[in-house]
Amino acid sequence: MTQSPDIDATRQWLKALSSRRQQLQEPLAPVVEGRLRRIVGMMIEVEGITAAMGSRCAIETGDGGWLETEVVGFHGDRLQLMATGEMVGIKPNARVVPVASDPSVPVGDGLLGRVIDASSRPLDGLGPLQTHARRPLLAHPLNPLQRQPIREPLDVGIRSLNGLLCVGRGQRIGLFAGSGVGKSVLLGMMTKHTEAEIVVVALIGERGREVKEFVDHILGPDGMARAVVVATPADHSPLMRLRAAWVATAIAEHFRDEGRQVLLLMDSLTRFAQAQREISLAVGEPPATKGYPPTVFARLPALVERAGNGPAGGGSITAFYTVLAEGDDQQDPIVDSARAILDGHIVLSRHLAEAGHFPAIDIEQSVSRAMNDIISKPYRLAVRQFRQLWALYQQNKDLIAIGAYQRGADPRVDEAIRLQPLMTAYLQQDVDEGVTVDEAQQGLSQLLSLTSQPT
Ligand SMILES: Nc1ncnc2c1ncn2[C@@H]1O[C@H](COP(=O)(O)OP(=O)(O)OP(=O)(O)O)[C@@H](O)[C@H]1O
Ligand SMILES: [Mg+2]
Numbered sequence: 001m002t003q004s005p006d007i008d009a010t011r012q013w014l015k016a017l018s019s020r021r022q023q024l025q026e027p028l029a030p031v032v033e034g035r036l037r038r039i040v041g042m043m044i045e046v047e048g049i050t051a052a053m054g055s056r057c058a059i060e061t062g063d064g065g066w067l068e069t070e071v072v073g074f075h076g077d078r079l080q081l082m083a084t085g086e087m088v089g090i091k092p093n094a095r096v097v098p099v100a101s102d103p104s105v106p107v108g109d110g111l112l113g114r115v116i117d118a119s120s121r122p123l124d125g126l127g128p129l130q131t132h133a134r135r136p137l138l139a140h141p142l143n144p145l146q147r148q149p150i151r152e153p154l155d156v157g158i159r160s161l162n163g164l165l166c167v168g169r170g171q172r173i174g175l176f177a178g179s180g181v182g183k184s185v186l187l188g189m190m191t192k193h194t195e196a197e198i199v200v201v202a203l204i205g206e207r208g209r210e211v212k213e214f215v216d217h218i219l220g221p222d223g224m225a226r227a228v229v230v231a232t233p234a235d236h237s238p239l240m241r242l243r244a245a246w247v248a249t250a251i252a253e254h255f256r257d258e259g260r261q262v263l264l265l266m267d268s269l270t271r272f273a274q275a276q277r278e279i280s281l282a283v284g285e286p287p288a289t290k291g292y293p294p295t296v297f298a299r300l301p302a303l304v305e306r307a308g309n310g311p312a313g314g315g316s317i318t319a320f321y322t323v324l325a326e327g328d329d330q331q332d333p334i335v336d337s338a339r340a341i342l343d344g345h346i347v348l349s350r351h352l353a354e355a356g357h358f359p360a361i362d363i364e365q366s367v368s369r370a371m372n373d374i375i376s377k378p379y380r381l382a383v384r385q386f387r388q389l390w391a392l393y394q395q396n397k398d399l400i401a402i403g404a405y406q407r408g409a410d411p412r413v414d415e416a417i418r419l420q421p422l423m424t425a426y427l428q429q430d431v432d433e434g435v436t437v438d439e440a441q442q443g444l445s446q447l448l449s450l451t452s453q454p455t
Helices: 005-025 159-165 183-193 208-224 238-257 269-282 294-304 333-341 350-354 377-401 411-427 437-449
Strands: 034-040 043-047 056-060 066-075 078-083 095-099 104-107 133-136 172-177 198-204 227-232 261-267 316-324 344-347
Touching: 034 078, 043 056, 043 066, 056 078, 078 238, 104 238, 133 238, 159 344, 159 377, 159 411, 159 437, 172 183, 172 333, 183 198, 183 208, 183 261, 183 316, 198 208, 198 238, 198 269, 208 227, 227 238, 238 261, 238 269, 238 294, 238 316, 269 294, 269 316, 269 333, 294 333, 316 333, 377 411, 377 437, 411 437
Parallel strands: 172 316, 172 344, 198 227, 198 261, 261 316
Antiparallel strands: 034 043, 034 095, 043 078, 056 066, 056 095, 066 078, 104 133
8 A cells, every 4th residue: 555645745744843843942042242332431332232230241342352341330221331441442333242250259378479450360470370269259248246346456567556556456447648658668567567467458540660669669578478469550440440449358358257367458548439430420420529429438338348357256357548638638528438437547747758757657646446445544544645745745846946945834845855856766667677566565655654744
């Protein structure tokens, strides 16, 4: 019996159907891509794709390469991106594709002695980083009720800070100063002489030349041995300058969670705020306070709150943030905001620096809010006595200089004049010299034992 032609046709049809079904089971990956529609200043608008805030996209450049960008906002159906590097080679209608990115940071002892950029790429030419763990770039600060209070002193190696301001483990301090008055040198001295086991230094928005100068000359091999430097010079994109602060903080958190005492030095908080301002203004956020949009003032505490003590028995992050402040300028909103969110401030004076008095710490204007919890009552009284004598001399300095002050007129002023050379010597310190907390406290007690009058 021969088969009817209908059955053959049905068989062929079934075969075709099954091959089609197979194709359907292995669908081709969909191509997701958008198009570049507009660029205004640093802000790039893209249509046709969606991606989460903070995620990465790549834009095809004319030469076949790709420009890395980050999603910083959206407007209707359009994504707003900002380039992480130089915006060169991109053309109208260029292809834009989302990129899988991992917002985490390599961490571990392999970072010690290394200089990296905000993308955790080595800048020091010492080969790849030997790290095996990663940590989220952005994390929530610890629950404030679970943190250990600030009770232990941290030796920062500087006599006037150890003796008169008494920095506590887990304290966050602002270093307020104008340009060129010795911030970098002071941070370098702390890195070399502190008792902290790990020092994480973030150089944000410095001149490129200064990064090398800081690493080679100010820190040197001794300072680098237990330090990690995260550097983004001023010519890097604001995204990278912002990121450097988060990267350094995440690295410090890693070491703290291992139970170590960490010193985090950030130079500068002002440049971090300025980077956030550039980004916020570019995506159209209106400026509120002296040209700074509100996001800036939300970011500052979000950054600073991640430093501090860990839970009981754990490590600590003691942090110094430099803040650019010229003279008596109290109007700068970053200065104001930093003063409010930090646990103390150290003011460097241009006047002292010009007179060759280094470190140029203006002891009258500097305050540590944690000091009373760290030192004993008798020592607190000694600090107060030093401050009073120093202030007394400063108040009468002009009269003394022109010879208008008559010795004997006020015994307390006489005392201040007598001790002034010793007090000045106490406040000054050579770059290569480290002074421990014990030495600083003994030095102060010895100096005050020379007083004859209770002040
Ligand atoms: N402890 C010190 N002993 C002697 N000289 C010092 C000391 N600290 C700072 N200086 C002098 O002050 C100069 C400026 O110091 P430094 O670079 O630390 O300032 P800065 O505040 O970091 O400046 P910038 O705002 O430009 O970053 C140094 O080149 C040095 O000559
Ligand atoms: Mg500097």
